Amino acid sequence: MDDVLDPGPFFHGTKAALGVGxxxxxxxxxxxxxxxxxxxxYFTALLDGAGLAAEIIPGDAPPRVYEVEPLGAFENDPNVSDKKFxxxxTRSFRTTSPLRILAERDDWTRLTPEALASWRERLMTLRDENAEIIN
Structure with a gap:
């Protein structure tokens, strides 16, 4: 199994309300x-990384973190691996295959209001600078 990038478990942060399966x-x-x-x-093997992603997404819905199972091949996320780090x-990955929701998790570390504001400001700066997303 030398081709396994990471054994997981894996997580996805979002504001979407989803169910198991x-x-x-x-x-x-x-x-x-x-x-x-x-x-x-996109997904990560770091629970708090998924929590961060969920919290900084714009919108009023509550942040959610799901434990997920990739249903196909996946690769390192080039937006944060090698090219930038x-x-x-960050144990971040992406796939063109679906991810199956296994469970919702609530045991991740929440950002302080100050940290959340700082992250959102960084995102707005990147957006204003038209930072590239490798899609």
Whole structure:
């Protein structure tokens, strides 16, 4: 099994209310750049990383983290691995295959209001600078 990138478990952060067995699929607008339709579904092996992603998504819905199972091959997320950080320290991945929801998790670390504001400000700066998303 030398070709396994990471044994998991895996997590996906979102504001969408989903149920066990639901599938996350590509082809939806980016949570961070809605003008872009995403070719992949993104996930991480870090519970708090998924929590961070869920919290910084714009909108009023509560952040949610789901434990997920990739149903096909996946690769390192080039938006944060090698191109921006050596290796894959964020244990972030993407796939063109669905992710199956296994469970909702509530045991992730929430951001302080100050940290959340700082992250959202960073995202707005990147958006204003038209930072590239490798899709």
């Amino acid at each position: 639901d599938l996350l699929t590509p082809g939806f607008r980016s949570n961070y750049r809605p003008e872009i339709v995403m070719n992949h579904v 050596p290796g894959n320290p």
